[in-house]
Each structure stands twice: as structure tokens, then as C-alpha cells.
Amino acid sequence: MIHLTAAERLINYLHAGPKTAVAVHDPSNMFYLTEGYTGEGLVYISEASRVIITDFRYTEQAERQAPGFRVEMTETGRNHNRVLSELVKAEEITELRVETNWLSVDAFEDLRAAVGEEISFVPLKGAPQKLREIKTPAEIVAIRKACDITSEAFNAILPKIRPGMTEKELQIELDFTMLRLGADEFAFDTIIASGENGSLCHAIPGSRTLKNGDMITMDFGAKVGGYCSDMTRTVALGKPSDEMRTVYETVLRAQSMCEDALMAGKTGEELDKLARDYIDARGYAGRFGHGLGHSVGIDIHEEPRLSQRCKDVLQAGVVITVEPGIYLPGVGGVRIENTCLVKENGCVPLTTADKQLIIL
Incomplete structure (x- = not known):
């Protein structure tokens, strides 16, 4: 089986001929297409060339992280768009695909002015994101490692949760634990929501102190090798109310x-x-106000999604969350989430911490 690079897959996906090139500015797409570059600048891909255009700060980094790409360094009087224009003219490109969903109006106008009005500018329309939906074996390895760290961090943090500590203190402990276990960084800002704050889906950890009887929702994830994990667990600090146990x-x-x-x-x-039908039938209609899940990869929120509006048919190799919740204003909330790998005949949960109610 021939292994195609991400850049080759993009060229094939676009059916791009020798006169078509792609300019990529979205850092996540740059990382994906170069298979490792994390610096600034832009990526130029054509049938003939693979180029990273960046400044002095990132040239050596680009050479190390993306050995399959040539690095073109900007300098005074020769900015990113000027280099891009030189590449387009040298290859006699007539069509340039650009990320009009990423560039500001001003940035696009500057690019067009530098490259020239005689070139046809065509929106890339999320083509790299479409390719990113199906994870490669190497990507799954990275996501699985991130999920392992996330699950392990949850188990490690449980003995440290105690009445009197603040949500912010719990966040710090959890974040530090993920780093200690090998996370490169966090997939997103950790959410800690205790007691009545549990009704806030994306609560910001604050000064509220944990109390006996609280339900505590923890939504967090490690990032490893450029790939994210995402897990939510809700635990009880002491005996929960009958209502919250039912929830x-x-x-x-x-x-x-x-x-x-x-x-x-x-x-x-x-x-x-x-x-949604199950939650509604149990008397909580309207209290599950977000989608069931989202794909996870280089970005924490990717396509496709599990939602009322997503008619996309899932394919094997998609990594996606399953995260229903119930949120009762003034009372609290519960969310439980796993990151899962979709297979032909089922799925594999990559986050593996216990889902049963844990009473601390």
C-alpha cells in the first residue's frame, strides 16, 4: 500500500493540475499538511512544490519539523505575500486556492494585490479539514496517548478533592497532573463546575469552595504530539441529593x-x-441544550458532529465525543463524556476512566 503524504492527499482531493496551487494560513491546517510544523507563516502546496514561508524565528524549526518542505525566509522588503507571488509566477500558476474562511478581508486584499489580479482566487472551502476527519493510524496513536493521560489524571486527582478547596485550586491540580503525566499542553481550558455552577456548560473555575453534597463536573483534556483528547466526569463530594442522583x-x-x-x-x-429523546422522556426536556458530541483531532472541535443539524454519515476512523448533559439552573448539572474511535461495527472509547457515579 502506497503511503501518501497529507499534502499529496490534498492535491488529489482537489484534483489540482500543474497550474493550481494552495496557500494555507490556518495553523492547524499548516500542522496537518506539513505533518509537524508548529510555527508561523504560511504553507504553499502545488503539484511541483512544498514550501513553508516564514521569518527568521521559525526557519530552523520548520526545517526540523517538516523535512519534506522547502523553507523560504522572509526579509525586509520581501514579506510573505511577496514570496508567495514569486512562487506563483515561477510555476505559472493560474489558480490559487486560499482559506477565505480564515483570512481577514484586509489580509486577503493584501494577498491578492501582491500576487496579482490576473490570478484566479478560489476558496479552499475547508478541504484540509475534510481530509482531517478520518484519522490516520499515527494520528490515532497520538490521540490515544492524550486520552490515556487524561484518564490517568482523573484517577490521580480524586484523592485530592476535598471540601474547602476552590474550583480554581482543583483546576490547577488537574492541569499540573496532566503535565506531570506527559501532556505537552492542554487541549482547552479546563472546566470545573461545582454545585449550582454545574448548570453552566462552560463554567470558568472560580473562587467557589467545594462543599459536601456538591456534584463536581470536570471537563478537561491533554494534548500530545499536536492532538487533543476530551473527557468529562461528574463526581459527588459526599452524598448527593436524590434529585442529582437521578440526573x-x-x-x-x-x-x-x-x-x-x-x-x-x-x-x-x-x-x-x-x-435527546431519552433525556426528554425522563422529564428533562429543554435541559440538554447542546449537541451530543464533536470530532476531536488537531483542534478540540472538528467535523463531523453529533447534533440535530448534522446529517453527515460517520465513517470508520472518525474520533468523536459522546457527551450528553442535563443542566438545572440554580441546582446543578451533570455531563459525562468519552472520546471514541468510530469503527465499522461499533466504537472504542479512548478515554477509559470509570463512568459510574463516584462518591468521594
Whole structure:
């Protein structure tokens, strides 16, 4: 089996001939297409060339991280767009695909003025993101490692949770634990929501102190080798109320049902409906206000999604979250989430920490 590079896959996907080139500015797409470059600048790809255009600060880094790419350094009087223009003219390019969804209007106008009006500028329309939906074996290895660290961090943090500590203190402990276990960085800002703050889906950890009887939602993820993980667990600090125990059991059942149903061939819409119908039928209609899940990779939120609006058919190799929740203003909330690898006949949860209610 011939292994194609990400850049080759993009050229094939676009059916790009010798007169078409691509200019990529989105850092996540730059990382993906170069298979490792994390600096600034832009990436130029054509049938004939693979080029990273950057300044002095990143040239050596680019050479190390992307040995398959030539590095062109900017200098005074020769900025990124000027270098891009030189490449386009040297290869007699007539069509340049650009990320109009990423560039500001001013940045696009500057690029067009430098390259020349005689060139046809065509929106790339998220082509790299489309390729990123199906993870390669190497990408899955990185995501699995990130998920292992995330799961291990959860288990390690449980004995440290105690009444009187603040949400912010718990966040710091959890973040430090992920780094200590080998995370390169965090996939996103860790969410800690205790007690009544649990009804805030994206609560910012603050000065609220943890109290006996609280449900504590922790939504967090490690990033390893440029790839993210995402996991949410809700635990009880002391005996929870009967109401919150019922909420927990409802969310757990919805999450497990959808995880069991997750496989290639299903749509995001039908999986979301499975969770939503179950939660609604248990008396919590309107209290599950977000989608069931999102794909995870270089970015924490990727396509496709599990939502009421996503009719995309899932394919094997997609890595996606399953994260139903119930949120009761003034009372609290519960969310349970796993990052899962979609297979032909099911899925593999990559985050493996216990989902049953843990009472500390």
C-alpha cells in the first residue's frame, strides 16, 4: 500500500493540475499538511512544490519539523505575500486556492494585490479539514496517548478533592497532573463546575469552595504530539441529593446508549436524537441544550458532529465525543463524556476512566 503524504492527499482531493496551487494560513491546517510544523507563516502546496514561508524565528524549526518542505525566509522588503507571488509566477500558476474562511478581508486584499489580479482566487472551502476527519493510524496513536493521560489524571486527582478547596485550586491540580503525566499542553481550558455552577456548560473555575453534597463536573483534556483528547466526569463530594442522583443516572444511561450505538454508517442527527429523546422522556426536556458530541483531532472541535443539524454519515476512523448533559439552573448539572474511535461495527472509547457515579 502506497503511503501518501497529507499534502499529496490534498492535491488529489482537489484534483489540482500543474497550474493550481494552495496557500494555507490556518495553523492547524499548516500542522496537518506539513505533518509537524508548529510555527508561523504560511504553507504553499502545488503539484511541483512544498514550501513553508516564514521569518527568521521559525526557519530552523520548520526545517526540523517538516523535512519534506522547502523553507523560504522572509526579509525586509520581501514579506510573505511577496514570496508567495514569486512562487506563483515561477510555476505559472493560474489558480490559487486560499482559506477565505480564515483570512481577514484586509489580509486577503493584501494577498491578492501582491500576487496579482490576473490570478484566479478560489476558496479552499475547508478541504484540509475534510481530509482531517478520518484519522490516520499515527494520528490515532497520538490521540490515544492524550486520552490515556487524561484518564490517568482523573484517577490521580480524586484523592485530592476535598471540601474547602476552590474550583480554581482543583483546576490547577488537574492541569499540573496532566503535565506531570506527559501532556505537552492542554487541549482547552479546563472546566470545573461545582454545585449550582454545574448548570453552566462552560463554567470558568472560580473562587467557589467545594462543599459536601456538591456534584463536581470536570471537563478537561491533554494534548500530545499536536492532538487533543476530551473527557468529562461528574463526581459527588459526599452524598448527593436524590434529585442529582437521578440526573446522573439519566445522563449515564443516555451516554452509554449512544456510545453503544456509535458506529460507521450512523448520522450525527440520529445519535443526537437517541440521547435527546431519552433525556426528554425522563422529564428533562429543554435541559440538554447542546449537541451530543464533536470530532476531536488537531483542534478540540472538528467535523463531523453529533447534533440535530448534522446529517453527515460517520465513517470508520472518525474520533468523536459522546457527551450528553442535563443542566438545572440554580441546582446543578451533570455531563459525562468519552472520546471514541468510530469503527465499522461499533466504537472504542479512548478515554477509559470509570463512568459510574463516584462518591468521594
